[in-house]
Amino acid sequence: MERVPILKLGDILIVSIQIDLDDQSVLALQEDLADMVVSSGARGVIIDITAVEIVDSFIGRMLSTIAAMTRMLDAETVVVGMRPAVAITLVELGLSLGGVRTALNLEKGVAMLEHVRGAAG
Amino acid sequence: MSVPAEAARRRIVDLFLSSEERLLRRWTQLSGASPDELRDLYQALRTAISGEEGDLADVRGLLAELSRARVRQGYTPSDTARLVFSLKEALYEVVEDDGGPEALRGFVWFSRLIDDLGLYTFETYSAAREKIMLDQAEQLLELSTPVVKLWEGIVAVPLVGTLDSARTQVVMEKLLQTLVETGSEHAVIDITGVPAVDTQVAQHLLKTVVAARLMGAECVISGIRPQIAHTIVTLGIEFGDIVTKASLADALSYALKRSGVEITGAARTRVAVRAERG
């Protein structure tokens, strides 16, 4: 099983998924991320899926779970870089990723986190 | 009269060898094709019928290539099929001169072979023509669906004409791709020029808006005609929380506001624009 690395930049955690995720790696990432949010005191998480070619219901559910989980730990999650083909397929599949914030790219994701935290004080 | 099939076949192969120049010349005359392309074909055919188990793969390959070329050059299907069938006539003249029963029976066998090859040519011709038409239709789709930039971070697709499912899909994919490439967070789908939509098209529009949202962008649909609004409501399609505006101008103004640009009508001819972005 491959583990997805989690990078820390200031108080933001950045996860850039570069591998073809199997279900085991997906579950491991969820756990690693929760631990890391708590241990680092991060206020934001960015999951970059620019390189991800498909998001099926399992990976989709992971994104929703991470978003809900980090929110509980007082951090916001933004998913960035979803490819058009992936988005079209998710819609057809019937997955709406409720509760997940999205941005077009990493830069806009960082800006979104700053904006959200600015509003929250 | 009974002639063994094998002897008949061999006779034709012999004639193919001995009368090559005559056959080729006559075939060229009858078909109006160039001697060069016929020579390759002739030789492939001769090799194929000489073999114990006639392998026509090479002949078919050449014929497929030939019919594709003919489609591009604008030949009719009959012209193309005649190219193959005329070899029969050329051979018949040689067979008649020969006059032997083997040659005659061989000719019947050869005729069947040529008929098969003629049909094959016809099929590859149609397939090639169909492919060209499909490609052209695709190119037309691309041409008829521009995605334009209205402002930094705002793109629009002005749709004109009847939308079918295929075209809507192409437009929508192109729109989403443009959002990524230009980093635009706002898109306007303007359907002022669309006379009517059916369920499928309305569904595609909806799905695009949802897909854009998943990617982190917002879509506004503008210019919905009364008939289309009526259709959508009658069909029971849920437009939900999708933002719709009466005109492209309204949609642009909405998108500008959403992206933090403030428009103030200070003077009648001047628009002052101030951007405040994170």
Add this chain to the structure above:
Amino acid sequence: MSGPQELPIVTNGDVVLVRQQVRSLAAEIGLSLVEQTKIVTAASELARNALVHAGGGRVLIQVLEGGRRPGLRLVFSDEGPGIPDVDQALTEGWSTAGGLGLGLSGSRRLVDEFDLVSAPGEGTRVTVTKWAR
């Protein structure tokens, strides 16, 4: 072009291999990027179904040629417990494995043809086909 090939679905890693193989064949026969993504996603759902519900299975991947347009056909089969009520299994939101219940109904929407044969105790076979536009 390559003949039909069968891949086992026994581990999580196999699901990834199935996805990769389907992706490469889908690209080879000229499916558009969106169509590729749809069939690969459907393959991922169905392979996982076989793994989770039946403890494993296999997929037969077939390239269809000779028609107006080329296509890709995937046959997922397993010897698991089978599905007692096929209609119910194809209903949105129906789930046994604690999932979102999108596996079957969702993948059906991602393909052009969908066929499901199953009975209790006799395993499940799902056949999906995607044609190039």
